[in-house]
Amino acid sequence: xxxxxxxxxxxEGPRFRPVIDLVQQIxxxxxxxxxxxxxxxxxxxxxxxxxxxxxxxxxxDGSADMLAKARDADPAIDWVEADLNLWxxxxxxDLIFSNAALHWLDDHHKLFPRLLDMLAPGGVLAxxxxxxxxxxGLSLVNETALDGPWRPRLEAMVRQVPVQEPRFYYExxxxxxxxxxxxxxxxxxxxxxxxxxxxWTRGSWMSPLLNALDGDxxxxxxxxxxxxxxxxxxxxxxxxxxxxxxxxxxxxxx
Ligand SMILES: C[S@@+](CC[C@H](N)C(=O)[O-])C[C@H]1O[C@@H](n2cnc3c(N)ncnc32)[C@H](O)[C@@H]1O
Numbered sequence: 001x002x003x004x005x006x007x008x009x010x011x012e013g014p015r016f017r018p019v020i021d022l023v024q025q026i027x028x029x030x031x032x033x034x035x036x037x038x039x040x041x042x043x044x045x046x047x048x049x050x051x052x053x054x055x056x057x058x059x060x061d062g063s064a065d066m067l068a069k070a071r072d073a074d075p076a077i078d079w080v081e082a083d084l085n086l087w088x089x090x091x092x093x094d095l096i097f098s099n100a101a102l103h104w105l106d107d108h109h110k111l112f113p114r115l116l117d118m119l120a121p122g123g124v125l126a127x128x129x130x131x132x133x134x135x136x137g138l139s140l141v142n143e144t145a146l147d148g149p150w151r152p153r154l155e156a157m158v159r160q161v162p163v164q165e166p167r168f169y170y171e172x173x174x175x176x177x178x179x180x181x182x183x184x185x186x187x188x189x190x191x192x193x194x195x196x197x198x199x200w201t202r203g204s205w206m207s208p209l210l211n212a213l214d215g216d217x218x219x220x221x222x223x224x225x226x227x228x229x230x231x232x233x234x235x236x237x238x239x240x241x242x243x244x245x246x247x248x249x250x251x252x253x254x
Contacts, residue, residue, distance in 0.1 A: 002211055004203065005041050005069045011200055012043070014189040018247050019044040019099045022128045023051060025181060025251055031055050031094035033120070037084050038062075038101020042070030045077055048097060055094075060087050061101075092120035103129040103162045109172060116176050119254050125173075131184065131248045133161040136232035137197040141205045144225040150217050154209050169250060177252040189243040197233045197243050198226040 023044070031052055036045040039059030049057055058078045061067050067079045080087070084105055096115055105111055115125050132138055145154040166182060174180050193199055202210070206225065213221055233241050 002063070002065075002207065004207070005066050011189075011191070011196075011203070014187065014191070014245075015100070016043055017187060018128045018185070018249070019047060021185065022097070022099060022126055022249055022251075023047055025249070026095065026097075026124060026126050027251075027253075028052075028095055028124055031124075033089075033091060033093040034058070034095045034097065035060065035089060035093045037087075037096060037098040037115075038104070039070060039079070040066045040101070042067075042073055042077065042079070044097065044099045045070065046074055048095075049074070049077065058089075058093075060084060089118055092118060092123065094120050094123045095126065096123070097126045099128045100130065102127055106162065108162070108164060108168070112169070112172055113176060116173070116252065116254055121254065123254055125252045125254075126250075128247055128249045129163050130245065131163045132246045133163065135244065135246075137201055137229060137243060138205055140225060140228045140232065141201055141209065144221065144228060145209050148221060148224060150213055150221045153212055153217075154221075157208055157212055163248065166248060169248070173250065173252050177254050179253045180250060181252075182248070182250040184246055184248050187245045187247065189245050191241045191243050192239075193241070195226050195230050196241050198229045200243065201229075 032055055034048055034052065034055045034057050036057065036059045039045050039061050042059050045057055045059045058080055059070055060080045060082050062081065062083055064081055067081055071079050096119060102111065119125060142158045145158050166184065170182060191197065210218055210222060233243060235241055
């Protein structure tokens with residue numbers, strides 16, 4: 001999938017809040033090696049660097065465009081273009097951090113044990129993923145993709161809900177670690193704009209589907225999705241739109 005930093009950063013404020021919450025809960029005093037998996041434009045990596053300035057940071061991402069922004073902001077960090085499914089550290093890190101990225105990877109029952117195995121003794125895996133797939137902003141992406149003349153082009157790309165129930169992660173991770181701190185937050189995001197929920201998903205869930213279509217068909221699919229989303233999220237009296245968004249967090253120490 002192609003990531004567009006400008007579209008993604010249009011909602012920088014609400015997208016950064018969970019990064020702060022996750023970093024704050026990590027109890028490591030002075031990690032030596034920190035890896036940010038799916039670092040994107042590197043805002044989380046930089047926040048961690050401000051907390052642990054002496055650590056060595058590696059930011060890994062599959063998007064050259066996202067990494068270019070990250071590199072502009074801090075050339076001193078080791079930015080690596082790689083597929084998270086394949087990347088392996090040379091030296092075991094003390095902290096593997098991942099904000100809003102691992103839901104793009106499949107097979108979580110294999111992924112999380114693999115990440116835990118990469119850590120140095122006493123190391124920490126800190127993860128945040130959206131768990132909002134039944135809210136209309138996201139469910140309407142798949143619903144609209146399967147409900148129109150564009151269906152034959154999009155059907156194979158429609159992803160099933162990638163993030164499981166909290167119990168799944170508890171049962172997978174707790175037996176492998178010393179401590180596990182898990183929580184969920186429902187962020188009530190207050191957004192500006194004409195159809196801001198549709199604009200939000202354009203920078204993420206809608207993007208691969210839009211990229212798979214051309215010309216009039218792309219416009220028609222986009223317009224139909226935007227119509228459905230606008231109806232599902234009516235504006236408040238002050239013109240703002242509420243976009244409630246659930247996210248799951250966990251911090252595991254091996
Ligand atoms: C929603 S963005 C989050 C970026 C950043 N962690 C943040 O909080 O702003 C997801 C990032 O994961 C990256 N990503 C998704 N799947 C990937 C994969 N298989 N390999 C490498 N990067 C991937 C994307 O390129 C994108 O930059």
